[in-house]
Amino acid sequence: MWWFQGLHANLLLALRETRAPHRILDAGCGTGGFMKRLAAAFPDATVFGLDLDAGATRRAQAKGGGILAIGSIDRLPFADGAFDAAVSADVLCHRGVDERRALTELRRCLRPGGLLALNLPAYRWLYSAHDAAVDNARRYATDELRRLLGGVGFERVRMRYWNSLLFPLMLLRRKLWRRSSRASEVAPGPVPVERSFCAVLALERRLFAAGLTLPFGGSILTTAVKP
DSSP states (O other), X not given: OHHHHHHHHHHHHHHTTSSSOSEEEEETOTTSHXXXXXXXXXTTSEEEEEESOHHHHHHHHHHTOSEEEEOOTTSOOSOTTOEEEEEEESOTXXXXXXXXXXXXXXXXXXXXXXXXXXXXXBOGGGOOXXXXXXXXXXXXXXXXXXXXXXXXXXXXEEEEEESOTTHHHHHIIIIISOXXXXXXOOSOOOHHHHHHHHXXXXXXXXXXXXXXXXXXXXXXXXXXXXX
């Protein structure tokens, strides 16, 4: 699906800020799709994945992307300073996750100088049936997220919006074309749409690489460093 392709590419771009990481954690790895991409992008690193869903971790194990553990992001079963980098994509927003405790745990498990890369949904006012369907309890503002990260001791926080050029379509679908069902929007579309949307997100990444940032978007990509 175009959105996951864009998400994975953005997270990999963020992780390039960490030189030659030896141990990487995907906290909330789901069925392991991004773990496999991490292993390909950083062939000298050991990739670890953690998810609360045992069925998801079994599927991730079958993909062979790394070492799997079943557990909660609120209580990571790893030693202090175990990782050079950690990634968490759309997990802090889930119902039942304690944001501050989860961030504290991620910080604990990073070495000094270790990088955290987060992706989270933007704008509380954009909460919709899709969020309820995927068990999101909240969406975020950049100032709120910055306070959360600073409050648990992260530094050098950098943020940017993405899924910006398609944001008007997202707004129309979520707020003006409301659906009565609580169905998730996570599903592949027609091939021409998938290719077109992938190309739009690739253009956004080129703009970002050129030093340009966009003032709004459907998601917030954040990096922060443990001092």
